[in-house]
Amino acid sequence: MLRIVTCGADHHSIIRPILQSIGWDEHYIVAFETLPAQFARQPDRMSGYVGFREGEPVGFVFVEHHLWNGLSQIQGLAVHAAYQRQGIAAELVHKAEQFAISCQARGIYVDTPVTNTGGRRFYEAIGYQLGYIMPRYYENALDGVTYQKFFDA
Numbered sequence: 001m002l003r004i005v006t007c008g009a010d011h012h013s014i015i016r017p018i019l020q021s022i023g024w025d026e027h028y029i030v031a032f033e034t035l036p037a038q039f040a041r042q043p044d045r046m047s048g049y050v051g052f053r054e055g056e057p058v059g060f061v062f063v064e065h066h067l068w069n070g071l072s073q074i075q076g077l078a079v080h081a082a083y084q085r086q087g088i089a090a091e092l093v094h095k096a097e098q099f100a101i102s103c104q105a106r107g108i109y110v111d112t113p114v115t116n117t118g119g120r121r122f123y124e125a126i127g128y129q130l131g132y133i134m135p136r137y138y139e140n141a142l143d144g145v146t147y148q149k150f151f152d153a
């Protein structure tokens with residue numbers, strides 16, 4: 001069973017082992033380690049969730065609501081390599097969507113590298129639509145792609 005808890009600033013140590021297990025570069029890990037504290041600061045429009053299996057942290061997601069356009073944004077989603085394809089990310093994203101809906105969001109979106117085939121298949125599998133490609137978004141040679149889900153669709 002998956003237990004999902006709201007991420008607090010004290011959860012910062014769960015980030016590194018999960019991202020190391022999926023081989024992310026150190027500069028991304030360092031940046032993601034700042035998210036628990038950052039997202040705990042404004043709980044009315046930012047939230048994070050951590051999934052635990054038998055007491056072990058196995059995945060996380062962060063979501064931010066943008067007041068200016070009424071859309072929420074998934075800022076980070078990862079599941080430990082040993083726990084993938086067990087429905088954990090789908091449950092975490094569901095929590096993020098519930099948070100977005102509680103903020104009266106029109107919809108939710110996420111950016112990911114065009115080369116992230118697994119991530120793209122995941123979002124397509126849970127009903128997200130391809131929005132647009134952003135040339136050079138991550139690096140000069142690495143475009144981004146945005147997936148969206150509108151709650152009235």
Ligand SMILES: CC(C)(COP(=O)(O)OP(=O)(O)OC[C@H]1O[C@@H](n2cnc3c(N)ncnc32)[C@H](O)[C@@H]1OP(=O)(O)O)[C@@H](O)C(=O)NCCC(=O)NCCS
Nearest residue numbers: 077078079084085086087088089090112118119121122125
């Ligand atoms: C993408 C990621 C979050 C998916 O996590 P997960 O817990 O394995 O996903 P789920 O088990 O909830 O997958 C639900 C469905 O999505 C699809 N899916 C998930 N991962 C997939 C993959 N690598 N290839 C193809 N389809 C995939 C499948 O249809 C899956 O259902 P199934 O296993 O019954 O076939 C995980 O692979 C990960 O952490 N990747 C690295 C970080 C990342 O890419 N984050 C997302 C972009 S920000």
